[in-house]
Amino acid sequence: MITRILIILVLILLLPAWVVDFRFFRGKGLAWKRLCVWLPGLLLIAALAATSFNESYSAAADQWKGMLMAATLLVAVPGMVFALLLLPMLFLRKKGRMTLWEKAVLAFTLAIAGLMLYGFTMGWRRSEVKHVTITMQNLPTAFDGYRIVQISDLHVGTLHGHPEVFESLVGQVNTLKPDIVCFTGDLVNYNPAELEEFQEILSGLRAPDGVLSIMGNHDYMCYFRWPSAQDSLQAIARLQDMQRAMGWHLLLNESHVVRRGTNGDSLVFVGLENDGPPRFPAEADMPRAMRGIGHDACRVLLQHDPSYWRREALRQDVPPQLQLSGHTHAMQLSLFGWSPASWMYDEWGGTYTSPDKKSTLYVNHGYGSVMMPFRLGAWPEVTVIELKRN
Secondary structure (H helix, E strand, C coil), X not given: CHHHHHHHHHHHHHHHHHHHHHHHCCCCCCHHHHHXXXXXXXXXXXXXXXXXXXXXXXXXXXXXXXXXXXXXXHHHHHHHHHHHHHHHHCCCCCCCCXXXXXHHHHHHHHHHHHXXXXXXXXXXXXXXXXXXXXXXXXXXXXXXXXXXXXXXXXXXXXXXXXXXXXXHHHHHHHHCCCXXXXXXXXXXXXXXXXXXXXXXXXXXXXXXXXXXXXXXXXXXXXXXXXXXXXXXXXXXXXXXXXXXXXCCEECCCXXXXXXECXXXXXXXXXXCCCECCCCXXXXXXHXXXXXXXXXXXXXXXXXXXXXXXXXXHHHCCCCCCXXXXXXXXXXXXXXXXXXXXXXXXXXXXXXXXXXXXXXXXXXXXXXXXXXXXXXXXXXXXXXXXXXXXX
């Protein structure tokens, strides 16, 4: 995964060093001072380059990559902020002394570094439970008040060596007494072996109507350089078998009908495989998933990628009353209701309603982190969704 963004990381590590060197030394300062400016970035680049050429998997290697990415961002993000805000002063003739503006920029940059340090050390542990009420027009009477607990994007490999995180998650979910648990994809980062140490823990999730799961983009093993396509397919199959062994009901373009009440009221959960825009796997097959299910049925659609709601779900003759998604993580960063995920997704977190009010999308921020433990503002999320009749 590092290979795909290596050039970008090199640029954001070197640019701040060049700006500081040019502004304060003009290439003529004391050698040791200039070395202190350039050395952190150069060391990180060397480590990133070495790591990017090592595609072998082990839990220890995966953890090392996560620590390296954390260190890289902890240096690069404040450094980029400092460099960009320093640009107005870049071409001043005097060197060495800091202006009042530069001192303010430095203070602001240190504050950002402090917030990021919190996100890397504590933020990924700070889970929150969100309670959401969804009104559905044709919800059967027996399902009025039905409780769905949604979890998403566990990315278990990132938390190697931290079983307590998932023990806490399982206890938290079970305490909420859901009628059903829905996991909306991205169980691992890129290898099914990541799940081994957590498989028994996650099998402890309990709900009267079971645990449903679907595939996320990472679950298709497309972020790892496998020896062959056959090896990749075998890894996907292994991950799917491991989920079933945990007692989860994996839906691969399939529907699952829950029945309640003396009248045989039913609620249909339609589980689609991941379907994202280009570069992400697009494996959804709605006709197959809806086989034997009438379009007048009350449906909850499980689809990892929220963009599917606007691209496809709302274009159905009868759109699903509710879609549950994850995927965005709110990019693991949200400040004052804003997230950089908004640059990439129209729907990136929370509740969205179609113009005709007949379909609702809920996007869960996810519980885990990609590659490195980090959360700031977009805390790990468990969502309790209570269904209500209109």
